[in-house]
Amino acid sequence: MSSTPSFQRELLGARRAFSIAQLELRSLRLALAPKLFNPNQPRVPAGSPNGGQWVGEGGNDGEARVETVNWPARRSGGIRTIRGRTYETSPTQETLLAATEAHATALVREVQRRDPNWKPRPNLYEGVEGEILAHQATAMQATARLRELRAQEPVCRPLGETSPLSRGGSSDGIYTVPTSEFREMLITVTPGSQIISSPVGYRGQWYLQPDGSIFGIRWSERYGVTLDVIRSNNPLVPNGYKVHQK
Structure with missing residues (x-):
């Protein structure tokens, strides 16, 4: 059975949005790459299915996920431990970390409610600003996938x-x-x-x-x-x- 013109237009629109998201993510990776390269970063041992690939600091298989940071509950100043390193943070960075992580998590959950096997692609990043950008990139991926699924984004609760x-x-x-x-x-x-x-x-x-x-x-x-x-x-x-x- 052939698709209707309306459905084809919606499908093309979803694909276009997904392509735009991919381009923005690639631009983000290119901008961050010079700061993130670490020649001492471990790799998967030779002989394994993924032998030679970089191993993320937060895991041993490069599995995509929404990275979370340690939230300071009672500290005299803003301090975060991100991917094993400690950083001083400003109040603005603290609130952005919290808000962007929450937003990305909500979107990923909404996608996985419809597509349980979907996972966002891993993001290369370093430091506080990199963590914020990574959350925003994950949210963009999830939004694009929801459009592909012709599903609505989650709505906040009062x-x-x-x-x-x-x-x-x-x-x-x-x-x-x-x-x-x-x-x-x-x-x-x-x-x-x-x-x-x-x-x-x-x-x-x-x-x-x-x-x-x-x-x-x-x-x-x-x-x-x-x-x-x-x-x-x-x-x-x-x-x-x-x-x-x-």
């Missing part, structure tokens, strides 16, 4: 439906949760949220949700990456609520 805010009121307006729960919360609120201007002096970034709610992701010297409820449309989650990490 603040009032997001754990731990869904549990109801807090006596002091502050929630302190494990890092794993905090990360999952960011994964549910970032997809589809729009970056908007934040006040001068705010050590992070504000995001606007489709329902009009606004939250901020910022760096706290005591608690690390923190989520602020700037404007809420849910009476159980008043403005000013904060979510810290243990």
Whole structure:
């Protein structure tokens, strides 16, 4: 049975978007390559199926995945351990690392819900800025695959439906949760949220949700990456609520 003209146009559009994503990823790799080459990086032993290939520092088989970093929960300054190396970070870098990782993870999960065997291609990177670019590149790959599957991108959950805010009121307006729960919360609120201007002096970034709610992701010297409820449309989650990490 032949395809309809409409379907063919959509298919061509999806292929074009995927090709653009590939070109952007290649440009990113070319820009980072001079900084990333390490002649001492280990290789797969000869005689193996992948003998001679570079081995990533985070694994021994080059398996594609969304790389995560160690999140500092209680530090006097921004410090991250990325691929075995320690870096000092700025508040802006901390919030970008958290937001881009959450967004990429949400998109990859959405693709794998429909195509369980799909994995993003590994990204070469080094340092904090490289980690941020790698998350953005992974998000682009996942977005292109969703278009190929003719599927919608994930939609963020309202603040009032997001754990731990869904549990109801807090006596002091502050929630302190494990890092794993905090990360999952960011994964549910970032997809589809729009970056908007934040006040001068705010050590992070504000995001606007489709329902009009606004939250901020910022760096706290005591608690690390923190989520602020700037404007809420849910009476159980008043403005000013904060979510810290243990």
